[in-house]
Amino acid sequence: MRPFLLSRDTFHILVALADRDRHGYSIMQEVAERTAGQIRLSPSTLYSSIKRLLEQNFIEELEERPDPAHDDERRRYYRLTKTGRRAAMEEARHLEKLLSDARASGLVRKRA
């Protein structure tokens, strides 16, 4: 069985960026909401991950500010790149497969 491609935090960040471009704090909020507060990224974890993701070309930093309502010119916005989207999708498929395996073995109850 292949190891996970992405770390848990990284995956959450990519998922948070999947529907729209966000700045750092918005990513933190989104992750916290999505997991019902179970996963709260610290600023340090967030930006270390962002740095790695930028280096891997999974995300990119935007020049323009896409969220005029919430605009703050000092905030940096990030967007998922094609590579990043592909990596996140692959990871999601992998998780799906895992889950279906778990269901098939009766470990997890099948959805009705």
Next chain:
Amino acid sequence: MSNSSKSPAAGALRFYQPFLWLYPAEFRDEYRRELCLAFLDRWREERTLFGLLSVWLHAISGIFYQAPREHYYMILHDLRYAFRILRKDLSVTAAAILILALGIGSTTLVFSLANGLLLRPLPYPQPERLIAVTETSPKDLNETTQIAFPNYFDLRARTRLLEDIGVYEAGQSALRGEGSAERIPAAFVSDGVFQVLDVEPLLGRLISREDDLPTSPKVVVLSEELWQRRYGRDPGVLGKSLQIENSRWTVIGVMPSGFHFPDRAELWMPLQIDPAKAPRTDYFLRAIARLKPGVSIEQATSELESLLEQIHRENPAANNHWVARAIPIRKSVAGSYSKAVLTLLVAVGLLLLIACANVCNLLLVKASARVREIAVRTALGATRRRLLRQLVTESLLLGLAGGALGVLLAYAGIPALLSLVPVDLPFWLKFSPDYRVLGFALGLSLLTTLGFGVIPAFSSFHADLTDSLKDGGRGGTSGTRSKFIRHGLVIAEVALSVILLAGAGLMIRSFLALRMQDLGYHPENVLTMSIDYPENRYPDGQPARALLRRLTEEVSSLPGVVSTSFGSGVPLNDGWGRLFTIEGHPLDLKDMSFINHIVVTPGYFRALGIPLLQGRDFVEDDFDAPRIVIVSASFAKKNWPNESPIGKRLRFGPPKNNEPWHTVVGVVADSKHGAYKGEDRASIYLPYNPEITPNALLVRTTGDPLQLQQALRARIVGFDSDIIVSRVFSLEQIVTRAGWQDRFFTVLFTAFAALALLLAAVGLYAVISYTVSLSTHEIGIRMALGASASRVRNMILRQGMTLAGAGLAIGIAIAFTLARFLQSQLYQTSPTDPLTYIAVPILLIAVAALAAFLPTRRAARVDPVIALRHE
């Protein structure tokens, strides 16, 4: 953050922001603002005190978790990049690593030597409190390191600052019976020796004060190795009796594994000397003592001095005004080597400097090629700090790789080095690398990294970046400034290598002088060996005489043997010194000097090739009327300057002993008997007689003496299997061994100097080559304007020779000043030896000319058309 600083949350930032210093600077510069904003946003979400506290803790713990990882990623990134860069220029990288390895390896090698000799602690408890106690003639404070038994006995009874003191005499003892007879290293010790060393036996007990009384039974303590070898570790060995020489000794104890003292002794017997009967001027024992805690060497010395003075006052007949000294035990063993080893460390340090200069130059040349890369990276936003760190990482990688390879070289070199040491060093001298050596090598690698890495790194920044981007990178460090540095480095390299060459030259001259000296005998084709016979079957007198005569006949009858003789010692391996008085010229005890006291059988002078100058040689009949001597020429000249020494009389020992007079019957040429290097004592020869039976066999042969050793040994043991033949050497081997220290240091010094010369030549070659490649354009123009190839060649050659000449001049001047520090190690060679200072420049100029000539050929081949087409 001007907005947020007005909000109440701004205070919180003060408790967050300082922790960001834990990040690498690059990360901090990039994300500080974002981190703070995100932190403040989170902070504003919370209302309760608990909530705020947990946000803060969460943020801080995040920093503590992530900051080290950022450092790690950064280093990893730098290393990867450095690896890529170094791999791209593999030849430069390999050259730099090899040069550094040679420098660091040689230095580590010499350091492990110094470590073994001077730093490694002795394998005894609290070794820093162990001292040697010596009695020394005030005339020559370095002369003797030994002590007389009654003086030791009185010192021991009176000292308050020493915990205890013991004396010992090391030698070889013949072990007979229970298996084959063998000669093994052994020592006679007083009971104090084991107390002082603070050791416990593995089995049984040690030699006690009662055992050491003159009337006590003979007992012996064995080493664990001997116990294993001869008794298969049988605990029943205690109480068994052992035949050592001619007596039986009862085993009372076994020492723990690895214990040997002194040197390699394997069995210990009590001295059992009666202090009332032993002479006070008979210095044949060595003393070791342990200082009481807190007592200094100086305090101990002054106590011992005053105690010995007191002893002298009480025994005026034996008062020779000698003084007592306390010497740290390590110094007493290794002290004579320490100066030479420190000299070598300095020499090898110079070599390391040359290696650094060399690598520095290599990197400078490389840096100039990289100016463009650095300019591009700077333009893309890399900070100066970032680039500097990148360059330092590259240097560090080179330094560590060179260091690692150097340590391997040193590991490999140690056995080779020790193979140059033909003598048994004390067992506790170990030269294998330990943590000190490894730490030293690591420190050295880091230090050299600084040495060679910093200049090229900074010079990369000083280059004009805009220029190098515009131009194809040709401008760069070819500027005056870096040219100045490069030339300066080469001059320094040459100068340093000249210093080493001059040192090596002096050492070689000194060593040759030592080897060429007139020994007074012909050492070639002489075999020497030690003969141990059972003294109860051949006691001194007629039985021993008959044995020697029989052995002489047996050996002489072997084919290839020219002449055979016995002596009380082998030249250069004998230390029987005695005081003497010339009839009619009594001297005070304190003014008396020592001579070599040599007892020989007839034919001794013939066997060694020592010419008889006056009077007659010994004959067999002298055995019965032995009160005659033959003296050496310098002895005769000194004591009877204007008259014939024949018929004059002298006697041995301190005046109060009233020993019988001996008449001089002959004079022989001087020969080196005691000391190989430096002044030897004069020699007096006696015929063998009923009191003294010499046991060193000297055989002159027609061919290679070592070829005969099997036949000789077989013939002797065939005559009597109880005779032990040992220490079989050719006289040439003995002469070589006597000069081993000089050979050792000369070989090493010369090797370092040769390496230095090679590195300096490589450095010169590299710089000239680089100059040629930089000035291809200029050369092209010159040639287009009509300069001939030879003229271009001369121009380049002149440049190289100017650098070499400058280095030579500086090097010679420094060498001339420093050489006097070598003085004490030189034998009949002046530190300003003209031949050395003529030969070194010639050698250097020749090598430099070759190094500068090779690149000139390339310069002369420059095609003006191609060189100028570039424009």
